[in-house]
Amino acid sequence: MRLTTIGFDADDTLWQNERYFRLTEERFAALLADHADTQHLSERLLQTAMRNLEFYGFGIKSFVLSMMETAVEVTEGRVPGEVLGRIMEIGRDLMRHPIEPLPHVADTLEALAGRYRLVLVTKGDLFDQERKLAQSGLGGFFDGVEIVSTKTVETYARIFRRHGDGPERSMMVGNSLKSDVIPAIRAGSWGVFVPHELTWTFEHDDPPEGELRYRELPHLGELQSLIEEIENA
Structure with missing residues (x-):
């Protein structure tokens, strides 16, 4: 699919x-x-x-x-x-801290924009998250932005129905196993873990071993290849 x-x-x-x-x-x-x-x-x-x-x-x-x-x-x-x-x-x-995009982010978003519906799914304070997105210069790549209070199975099911064709035809990419990956997989989507060296303790969890829709990448520069591999399988 x-x-x-x-x-x-x-x-x-x-x-x-x-x-x-x-x-x-x-x-x-x-x-x-x-x-x-x-x-x-x-x-x-x-x-x-x-x-x-x-x-x-x-x-x-x-x-x-x-x-x-x-x-x-x-x-x-x-x-x-x-x-x-x-x-x-x-x-x-x-x-007031500067917004510093991580390596490969802009190139990856540019390559995927137009080919897929890109949705930013982030939790936190509305004002602060809007500020960071605006200062990042990345907002133009996204077809939708969802700033939520928490990330649950229901959150991803709702968002991927609203912005796409449902969780089964969607993928969530993030640095938190607990918030970005595991609940997205449980909702029926792909979950791609991109570790960050300073992830907050609250966001730690065990990898979902055995989940067919789980992948881990060293950085976002590998995402395009992963998507091609999934779609050509």
């Missing part, structure tokens, strides 16, 4: 993202160095961020709120107002 629709994740699939969160976390740790060691603070921040996902979702605003909450907790409520102000400042800096 010929593919007609290809979905792409955004952060750390099309452009760098986690790198800037890591740098921000380092600045956060330096602000609270007198109250907690880096390892302990990192663990507390991760716990807080995971706990807050159901309230604030994904994205920079959620991360900033989690940093502020962690600062209050590790200082037992004694965090200076100046430190909270600095946390807000580094959060604004995170929203």
